[in-house]
Amino acid sequence: VIPTTSYDVVVVGAGIVGLATARALLRERPGLRLAVLDKEPQPARHQSGRNSGVIHAGLYYRPGSEKARLCVEGNRRMVAYCAAHSIPHEVCGKTIVATSVLEEERLAVLEERAGANGVLVERLSPTALREREPHAAGRAALHVPSTGITDFRLVSLAYARDVEEAGGELLLGRALAGAEPRAGGLRLATSDGPLDAAFLVNCAGLHSDRVAAMCGATTGARIVPFRGEYYRLTPAARSLVRHLLYPVPDPDLPFLGVHLHRHVDGEVSAGPNAVLAGDREAYERGQLSPGHLGGLLVHPGFWRMAARMGWTGLAELVRARSQAAFLRAARHLLPELRADHLAPHPAGIRAQALDRSGRLIDDFLFTEGERSLHVVNAPSPAATASLVIGEEVAGRVR
Numbered sequence: 001v002i003p004t005t006s007y008d009v010v011v012v013g014a015g016i017v018g019l020a021t022a023r024a025l026l027r028e029r030p031g032l033r034l035a036v037l038d039k040e041p042q043p044a045r046h047q048s049g050r051n052s053g054v055i056h057a058g059l060y061y062r063p064g065s066e067k068a069r070l071c072v073e074g075n076r077r078m079v080a081y082c083a084a085h086s087i088p089h090e091v092c093g094k095t096i097v098a099t100s101v102l103e104e105e106r107l108a109v110l111e112e113r114a115g116a117n118g119v120l121v122e123r124l125s126p127t128a129l130r131e132r133e134p135h136a137a138g139r140a141a142l143h144v145p146s147t148g149i150t151d152f153r154l155v156s157l158a159y160a161r162d163v164e165e166a167g168g169e170l171l172l173g174r175a176l177a178g179a180e181p182r183a184g185g186l187r188l189a190t191s192d193g194p195l196d197a198a199f200l201v202n203c204a205g206l207h208s209d210r211v212a213a214m215c216g217a218t219t220g221a222r223i224v225p226f227r228g229e230y231y232r233l234t235p236a237a238r239s240l241v242r243h244l245l246y247p248v249p250d251p252d253l254p255f256l257g258v259h260l261h262r263h264v265d266g267e268v269s270a271g272p273n274a275v276l277a278g279d280r281e282a283y284e285r286g287q288l289s290p291g292h293l294g295g296l297l298v299h300p301g302f303w304r305m306a307a308r309m310g311w312t313g314l315a316e317l318v319r320a321r322s323q324a325a326f327l328r329a330a331r332h333l334l335p336e337l338r339a340d341h342l343a344p345h346p347a348g349i350r351a352q353a354l355d356r357s358g359r360l361i362d363d364f365l366f367t368e369g370e371r372s373l374h375v376v377n378a379p380s381p382a383a384t385a386s387l388v389i390g391e392e393v394a395g396r397v398r
């Protein structure tokens with residue numbers, strides 16, 4: 001007889017979303033037998049520990065979307081949580097700068113959207129822009145006072161402490177390999193022996209589609225990993241950026257574009273770009289897994305996405321940008337930036353779900369399975385919104 005341990009709920013993934021969900025479940029139901037399972041030896045080893053650290057305000061998202069709803073509330077809750085737990089953070093505001101006529105038109109749309117989402121923004125005159133960001137170039141700008149910065153790895157570690165203090169267990173260095181239905185729940189195969197769970201919550205980030213498939217849940221979505229490269233500014237160049245400096249996003253692209261931002265430790269970085277990664281955890285350039293690529297190529301959504309974007313658009317997504325191209329993008333915002341101001345910084349990989357029709361799913365996506373619930377798509381601003389997403393998922397589990 002193989003010994004098993006039995007839980008009411010097993011949360012797969014000790015990233016910021018899994019830990020926030022575990023925390024919310026234990027707050028709702030003290031005494032719940034709950035474990036958080038992660039294949040890594042520490043929490044927040046993937047997206048939650050490798051991101052821009054921006055507490056987003058919530059102005060970009062379609063009014064009425066889950067992202068808009070959860071981000072606006074999540075921003076306020078994240079700032080309060082950081083303050084209560086002495087986690088370094090600052091509500092420094094950000095500036096979105098338009099550098100062309102087209103971007104100026106898009107900035108006006110963004111301003112309207114901010115109003116619809118209840119996010120306060122103010123137009124900056126060229127003089128006000130120069131006062132706020134003296135080195136930025138732009139013909140028009142929006143200031144978003146409620147945007148902040150923090151370190152989401154430290155936030156995740158604080159959530160992990162909350163989970164343990166509430167009686168939850170962290171099972172780290174232990175990968176989920178399969179799930180079989182059995183009376184009253186699921187028998188989970190893990191790299192360190194079996195576990196029983198009455199219910200499973202999938203917060204596996206870059207592997208959420210695989211974990212959903214293990215549980216027999218059909219989502220139709222495939223996770224496409226996008227590698228985001230950053231550069232850090234050398235100490236001499238840091239004074240070029242006072243707060244957070246963003247371009248106006250291209251509405252046809254899923255990400256916000258190369259931005260310049262201060263971190264809570266005083267570093268300033270530029271990035272990230274977004275390039276299709278050769279594997280789900282291929283953090284280094286040139287890393288490639290034939291199995292991963294094969295899986296992507298047989299997904300019908302990939303070909304539909306390719307047809308929609310055209311080969312030029314696809315090539316843009318595949319080609320790792322040279323430092324020169326990266327610099328050109330950043331110089332639109334900060335003309336004084338030079339190549340010798342840029343030093344390499346660790347990359348992050350975004351988990352972006354692609355549906356069968358070839359659409360990159362923009363909103364958060366939760367799917368129910370048999371005795372399981374799957375956070376299929378939790379892209380940015382999921383770190384900002386994590387406390388509220390955790391409560392939302394806990395509510396659905398209930």
Ligand SMILES: Cc1cc2nc3c(=O)[nH]c(=O)nc-3n(C[C@H](O)[C@H](O)[C@H](O)COP(=O)(O)OP(=O)(O)OC[C@H]3O[C@@H](n4cnc5c(N)ncnc54)[C@H](O)[C@@H]3O)c2cc1C
Nearest residue numbers: 013015016017039047048051052054176205348381382384
């Ligand atoms: C480059 C970049 C910049 C970003 N910038 C921001 C930002 O400024 N602001 C913001 O709000 N958001 C930002 N985001 C988004 C944010 O970081 C993510 O939305 C968030 O971290 C997702 O958290 P998660 O817990 O879902 O995933 P993850 O942090 O990836 O956690 C998933 C966990 O599941 C574990 N796992 C997977 N498979 C298994 C398995 N089979 N068995 C056991 N464990 C498993 C993994 O080891 C991992 O620890 C950014 C993301 C990236 C990549």
